[in-house]
Amino acid sequence: MNQSEKAFQSPVGTHDVLPPESTKWQETIALFSDVASRSGFGLIVNPLFEDVGVFQRGIGENSDVARKEMYTFTDRSDRVYALRPEGTASVVRSFVQHHPTTPWKVWYFTPAFRYERPQAGRYRQHHQLGVEAIGTADPFIDVEVIAVAWDFFRELGLREIDLRINSMGHEDCRNLYVDALLQFLNASSDRLCDEHRESFRSNTLRVLDCKKTDCVSVTTDGPQLPDYLCAECSEHFSAVTDGLSVLGIPWSRDVRLVRGFDYYTRTTFEFSSRALDSAQNAVGGGGRYDRLVENLGGDPTPAIGFGSGIERLLLALQAEDGARTGTPSCRVFIVDTLKSFDAMLLASELRSLGVSVERAYDGRSMKSQMKLADRSGAELAILIGEQEANAGEITVRRLKGAADEDRQFRIARAGSAQVIMDLLQEMAEQ
């Protein structure tokens, strides 16, 4: 390392994702793309930063995220922007701007930025996969969105996943309940935990989230959210949970589930991993945001979405099944002791046929190259040396599971790419 200057490091709370770890990212994103596409969601790519108002009005000026966790900056023409702290607000801004026909169903993969102190499963830059469905209040879409999430988790290989679901009601139900809860807490505030004894007035619903036994026992005695839902909201909720049951998706109602963004109405849900023992065990969540489109300047339009953090998914996956093996980086390794253009050409031929090929550089010894071949995880090594070159041949050596007698053989160089292809095919079928 250069001693005269201090080496740079990635910023606090950010991480480099390197191979082979990054192959899990590739697989995860590809799977989500597949699951979402199957349900009719199309990819959306939004800017990474927006006018700061998009997020302030979007997720609510009172939310912690908007108040103290945003990465805001002023550009050279004094416009105030913020790095996106989550995906939904940008998608809704985009919806309002472009007036697509509804229902509009999109999925995304995006980094998200929040200025917080990092800890296990929480970062200043993390990455979310999500879907948004804008333009219908049909409970079937609630079910569909949750089903996309569920199928995605299952196909990823997660088994220890709980789905908790709740309804906050529409605005009137919610206000009615908040008033009742506030009144109740006013009368019994001395029983609340230190932290909420004061703060419950400004952020009443948060008390439901408190894990301290003081608050839990108070709110258990207090007014319950389901009792304040109007007939339509109750009906909507039943339709959603009935739909989940029809699809065989296990759920449980959690009347304390109130999520941190202000925009949620009616359905809210959260997936948590039983395998994660850290404080952050939510691997995904979402809900309805029937007022958000208006709040961002559009016509009143119901909508629902879901988001999931890749880092936590991979933590959960690792916690469930630590011994996952990474996929090998290549299938064929070319060992070339002649520094020949022919090795380069053969690699190119094979790669054109869709085979992943690696090779050594810097003219190493055959032994050294064979070691690299072994470590690469390749199934075949192709040896090109003096003997082969003189005979117009190449040597094919199986690196895995063959008896000694047919481990290695020579074939003509001409047409060898296809022969190697066929051999790989044959090996894959066994």
Add this chain to the structure above:
RNA sequence: GUGGGCAUAGCUCAGCUGGUUAGAGCGCCAGGUUGUGGUCCUGGAGGUCGCGGGUUCGAACCCCGUUGCUCACCCCA
């Protein structure tokens, strides 16, 4: 923003109450009759002990500061 723990080789760590040339395993490189991997053997490279100051005859070890990492609170994915 608040609090705890930790910083020694590329990685995981050891280093007894401060004592002189800072170690191991893995990884990496090179060899083991000059064309062959995995096991084994031998050798090698690689560290101003996070950084700055202080105490001391002497500091990886003690003290202060600082930076970073990590865990937790808040909140969230």
